[in-house]
Amino acid sequence: MKQYRLHMLVCAGTACESQESKEIIKNLEETLKEKGYEKEVQIVKTGCFGFCEKGPIIKIHPDHVFYVEVKPEDVNEIVEEHVIKGRVVERLLYEEPALEQKITQQEKMSFYKKQLRLALRNCGFINPENIKEYIAEDGYLALGRAVKEMTPEAVIEVIKASGLRGRGGGGFPTGRKWELTHGNKNDLKFIICNADEGDPGAFMDRSILEGDPHSILEAMAIAGYAIGAEKGYIYIRAEYPLAIQRLNIAIEQAREYGLLGERIFDSDFNFDIELKYGAGAFVCGEETALLNSIEGGRGEPNAKPPFPAESGLWDKPTCVNNVETLANIPQILLKGSEWFSRIGTKDSKGTKVFALAGKVNNVGLVEVPMGITLREIIFDIGGGIRDNKKFKAVQTGGPSGGCIPEAYLDTHVDYQTLQEVGSIMGSGGMIVMDEDDCMVNITKFYLEFAEDESCGKCTPCRIGNKRLHEILIRITNGKGTREDLHNLKSLGEIIKDSSLCGLGQSSPNPILSTLEYFEDEYKAHVMDKTCPAGVCAMGKKKAKATT
């Protein structure tokens, strides 16, 4: 086999594809051919590098050169200069904002320095449409070993000992969930991958599916073996066409290689996977609503218990795991539970992927070890606040989470501590706000989302969130009263206590956390009829207006 001397990795995630990365690849192929270099340079279409802010990205090996914001018309120069003459195209390098200095290598960028990429390990490194590249990176080895050399109980034991917890938001111990489903005897069981990612601003699951689909298939097969299921479903939003396309390719390849289907690795274990498309309702991420949706019913939650582990899809024992949770599984089996449990904090093991968005310099997908501080994520990895503005708050956990003020920036990120400061880990949305953001207005946005996405089955959520939203509209229009403030709090608490599912139980979180940390802003809106940030209908604070 003739070796290529240069690999050009071009990001083909959704964000970069929307910025013409397809045209870039096409131009590269044509230009290299034209100049007679097509046999020396391999173009690799990869998943997301995470640095979406500066996409499309081309990474060149072995030089380790990292080009950002590449346009189709830059291709000729890259080929002429880099491929033919060996000269780096300076103008396409990333410039570190704090240093005002161009940086050639990805490893030297502060965005990547503090990251630890486990779930995203293959994203931006392999071609997701080529099963062989996944196999080269130890793909399907964990499945092979599990099926050939381990009992289901032993597999569950490894996952339990690793301390892995669900990355969808709840943080339930994954090994325990497998054990519970394993323990419920039935002739038919199911493993489901929850790819219904609905938090505004979150895209970590989509990126994993687009960049490394085989890791999810492999993990599902391992889970199937462990719990005793022969059938898996991936419940994915229909609005993720690229992820769906890559999953379909991956499933087909895995079947061709006999890694899905009957008698996997010549054992008695049969396993296959099917995609189920969701219409993109936030509540369908809740596992009982998700199951109803797969069964063809309305995506409405049921009261728990019974938990899906006892009676799930078509009343059979079912295990529902989030995409990011599954992405960790093959590696834990290969490297061992001890390796995994050394990463992170006492009760939160491993890494977490965050979709960093809002007013930070480096918007993108970051994977960090648990226990890192919010300040490190926002200022070191995120490169600080845009336009040298002042940091105000960070919203974690999406619509179910809360806003964390500056005083808690040194909070270590794990399941427990985020809850202690009134927010949650959630699925990993992280939205940064600066001095120009009005906290009341932001809260109104989340409540509008909760109101829209409520399935309407239970009264507190259906009517309660509507009332909360109305009060917030009133306050931001300058018509709020002291009583409104009181009602926001008490109604919020009632909805939290009395809703049927996680959506309702968490929907008042943005209100409760901002009322606690930014009460002054609410008071300014209600008492002084002003918006300190100058966002809401009544304009800027009087004091500011007079100066």
Added chain:
Amino acid sequence: MSSIKSLEELQKIREEVQQGMDLRKSEDEKHIKIMVGMATCGIAAGARDTFNTLLEEIDKRKMKNVYLVQVGCMGYCHDEPIVQVNAPGASPVLYGHINQEKAIEIIGKHIEKGELLQDLIISKSFDRV
């Protein structure tokens, strides 16, 4: 494609493909880096043939700790094609007039056995900027 039925079959595919992907993992701290000057003068003097020969040799000998990079003008136009060898922990060595035959020699002696090719060295030690 027939199905993979054993860990050995999986391992075989893994090894086949892995070699082609090693390029994406090379690091300066752990690997020997061979640089070939391929500015206009270098290419005119035959650096592309030198480069491809080096690549073939590395591939043929299944060397995992070596990677090859083409660079621009290295300043010694009269000695083209130029090849520089950077081994971890050692000073860079610069060779001049490296044709295909000498390229094979560099791989066989310097890279494989650690013996410098004294006759071909332009400069043995210099500070990299």
